[in-house]
Amino acid sequence: MKSRLLFAVIFLFFVSVVNAQQPAALPLFTFYKLDGKPVSNINLKAGKKNLFILFDCTCEHCQRETKLLNTNYAAFKDVNIYMITLDEAYIIPKFFDSYAKGLNAKPNVTVLQDKKQIFIPTFLPSMYPAMYLYSPQGKLLAYNAGDGGIKKMLKTIKK
Known part of the structure; x- marks a missing residue:
């Protein structure tokens, strides 16, 4: 009997997580640059759209999506891009060198680590890569999970 109750509770938890909606307003967050410096909502550059990946x-x-972002970088030059990962710092530069050389050095691109693992429970992505485009006022303009995100963000930015 206890095992059925436990199963039911776990099942309901997963159903609620799957049905959860992405935040319509930019949530509060703190992530970390590769040098360990924190970046939070107060550090966002004002007046521009913000793309969180x-x-x-x-x-x-x-x-693939990062390579496509790098290829289409010119269309994103007026958007603040925050690329967030749970990966260890040593592997991140290798990722960019292999798939999007130079993207991580662009002036509007900030690579961040999610050291406290808050992105997933805060933003509620359904799969990798998850992309959230917010207006300068912090309103969600577009969300995408998995393939096709950069194309979707391009269409939204051009509106």
């Missing part, structure tokens, strides 16, 4: 260095979808 959750990626994993070993994820093939993330590799």
